[in-house]
Amino acid sequence: MSDPGEGGRPAQRVVVTSPRTRAARVRRAQPAVPVPLLSEESDLSTHYVRSLIKEQRRLGLLVCGVVCGSLAALPLLFALAPRLGEQRLLGLPLPWLVLGVLVFPVLVLAGWFYVWQAERSEREFAELVERP
Numbered sequence: 001m002s003d004p005g006e007g008g009r010p011a012q013r014v015v016v017t018s019p020r021t022r023a024a025r026v027r028r029a030q031p032a033v034p035v036p037l038l039s040e041e042s043d044l045s046t047h048y049v050r051s052l053i054k055e056q057r058r059l060g061l062l063v064c065g066v067v068c069g070s071l072a073a074l075p076l077l078f079a080l081a082p083r084l085g086e087q088r089l090l091g092l093p094l095p096w097l098v099l100g101v102l103v104f105p106v107l108v109l110a111g112w113f114y115v116w117q118a119e120r121s122e123r124e125f126a127e128l129v130e131r132p
Contacts, residue, residue, distance in 0.1 A: 045129075052125045056118055063114045067107065074098060 078085040078095045087094040 048125065048129060052121065055121050059114065059117050059121070063110055067110045070106070071103065074103075 074095075085093070085095050089097055
C-alpha cells in the first residue's frame with residue numbers, strides 16, 4: 001500500500017503524460033541536399049537537379065506503363081481467350097477474381113517498387129552532391 005499523506009489519508013497518485021501522447025509521431029527527414037550547394041545556381045547543380053528529375057520521370061513513366069499496360073491487357077486476354085473467361089475458381093468467374101482481387105496486390109507492389117527506387121535515386125543524388 002501507499003504511505004499515508006497529510007491528515008492520515010493515502011497519497012494520491014499523479015500520472016504525468018504528454019499532451020501529444022495520442023498524436024502520430026512524425027519522423028523529420030534530414031534534408032537530402034545541402035541547401036547552400038544547390039542554391040548557388042551553378043551549371044553543375046543545375047545538371048544534377050535535372051538528372052534527378054529526369055531519372056524520376058523515367059521511373060514514374062516505366063511503372064505507370066507497366067501497370068497500365070498489364071491492366072489494359074487483361075480484358076483483351078479474356079476477350080481473345082473466351083474459354084479462359086469461362087473458368088471458375090472458388091465459385092467466381094476467373095475475370096472477376098483477377099480484376100477484383102488479384103489486381104490490388106499488384107498495385108501495392110508497384111507503388112512500393114516506385115517509392116523504393118525513387119528513394120534510392122534521391123540517396124544517390126544526395127551522396128553525389130555531398131561529395132567534396
